Amino acid sequence: xxxxxxxxxxxxxxxxxxxxxxxxxxxxxxxxxxxxxxxxxxxxxxxxxxxxxxxxxxxxxxxxxxxxxxxxxxxxxxxxxxxxxxxxxxxxxxxxxxxxxxxxxxxxxxxxxxxxxxxxxxxxxxxxxxxxxxxxxxxxxxxxxxxxxxxxxxxxxxxxxxxxxxxxxxxxxxxxxxxxxxxxxxxxxxxxxxxxxxxxxxxxxxxxxxxxxxxxxxxxxxxxxxxxxxxxxxxxxxxxxxxxxxxxxxxxxxxxxxxxxxxxxxxxxxxxxxxxxxxxxxx
Numbered sequence: 258x259x260x261x262x263x264x265x266x267x268x269x270x271x272x273x274x275x276x277x278x279x280x281x282x283x284x285x286x287x288x289x290x291x292x293x294x295x296x297x298x299x300x301x302x303x304x305x306x307x308x309x310x311x312x313x314x315x316x317x318x319x320x321x322x323x324x325x326x327x328x329x330x331x332x333x334x335x336x337x338x339x340x341x342x343x344x345x346x347x348x349x350x351x352x353x354x355x356x357x358x359x360x361x362x363x364x365x366x367x368x369x370x371x372x373x374x375x376x377x378x379x380x381x382x383x384x385x386x387x388x389x390x391x392x393x394x395x396x397x398x399x400x401x402x403x404x405x406x407x408x409x410x411x412x413x414x415x416x417x418x419x420x421x422x423x424x425x426x427x428x429x430x431x432x433x434x435x436x437x438x439x440x441x442x443x444x445x446x447x448x449x450x451x452x453x454x455x456x457x458x459x460x461x462x463x464x465x466x467x468x469x470x471x472x473x474x475x476x477x478x479x480x481x482x483x484x485x486x487x488x489x490x491x492x493x494x495x496x497x498x499x500x501x502x503x504x505x506x507x508x509x510x511x512x513x514x515x516x517x518x519x520x521x522x523x524x525x526x527x528x529x530x531x532x533x534x535x536x537x538x539x540x
Contacts, residue, residue: 261356261357261386261387262354262355262387263285263354264352264353264354265284265285265286265352265360266286266299266300266349266351266352266378267283268281268360268363269281269282269283269284270366272375275375275377275403276375276403276405276424276426276463276464278372279370279371279372280371280374280375280403281367281375282375282377283374283375283377283381284376284377284378284379284381285300285380285383286300286378286379287300287301287302287303287380288300288378288380288383288407289410290407290441291347292430292440293509293510294440294468294473294502294514295506295507299344301347301348302346302348303348304327304346304349304352305348306321306325306326308321308325309344310327310340310341310343311327313339314340315335315337315339316335316337318331318333318334318335327350329350329351329352334351356387357390357393358390361394361395368398373400373401373423374391374395374400374401374402374403375402375403375426376402376403376404377404377405378406380406380407380409381404381405381406382404382409382412382415382418385410385415385417385418388418389415389418392421392422393421401423403425403463404424406426406452407441407449408427408428408449409446409448409449411448411452412456413451419459419461423463424464425452425456425463426466427449427452427453427456427465427466429449429453429479430446430467430474431446431478432475432478432481432482433475433478436475437449440470440473440474453465453487454486457487458490462495465496465497466500467479467480467499468500468502469501469517469521469525470511470514473511476528477525480497480528480529480532481532483497483532484532484534491533491534493535494536495535497529497534497536497537498540499522499525499529499538501521501522501540502514502517504516522539526539
């Protein structure tokens with residue numbers, strides 16, 4: 258096996274919100290869309306070494322190397338996050354380029370206490386070779402493997418990765434292409450719809466996630482579109498998670514937007530029930 262690397266933003270040793278049971282969660286840096294409501298915008302881009310963050314670090318954890326690239330010293334870092342708040346490029350200097358084996362070494366102390374790993378982002382499927390290597394090692398350790406994805410990378414084109422992936426938690430951000438473009442900046446959401454059908458057909462649709470943002474996306478169309486696409490594949494096991502928009506961490510025009518009302522989430526949940534969803538979670 259090769260030693261492909263990927264930029265790791267963070268590793269959460271123990272999580273109960275990134276899939277079923279106790280899991281470790283790995284977040285990779287870099288995304289192929291830019292959601293207006295992104296709650297972790299600092300994961301969208303790779304550092305361009307502009308250096309804006311360096312003089313702002315109160316602990317001296319950031320510096321330039323001889324090639325004028327920003328270096329991060331985790332031993333000095335106090336995790337005040339001033340660097341990511343100031344970054345004009347929606348990036349973070351606090352990443353580590355790691356191999357799959359290196360990530361597994363980091364997770365080793367947790368293995369007796371977790372049932373699997375979930376990899377998210379950014380958008381983790383931008384690094385399919387790394388994911389395949391990591392999931393192969395995870396399988397060898399007896400762990401289950403999940404991907405948390407925006408669906409913009411066609412997964413049918415990655416059979417090697419999908420062979421070692423137990424399931425995908427798919428974000429469906431909008432249904433109408435024009436609404437999707439306004440919300441994410443991407444010209445088309447055809448790949449998301451293709452992945453929806455492919456994952457359902459192959460029994461790897463672990464969870465569907467819809468962030469409800471009143472006035473900014475077409476939640477009703479998303480729910481109806483998913484139900485129509487799944488058809489008979491929509492079963493009692495199909496889990497739909499409706500997530501109320503909150504401005505926590507959001508930058509840009511939605512930073513001051515109010516949270517989605519509870520009544521709106523309840524209304525969407527009722528629509529989902531009418532469309533055939535039996536397993537609806539509201540957050």
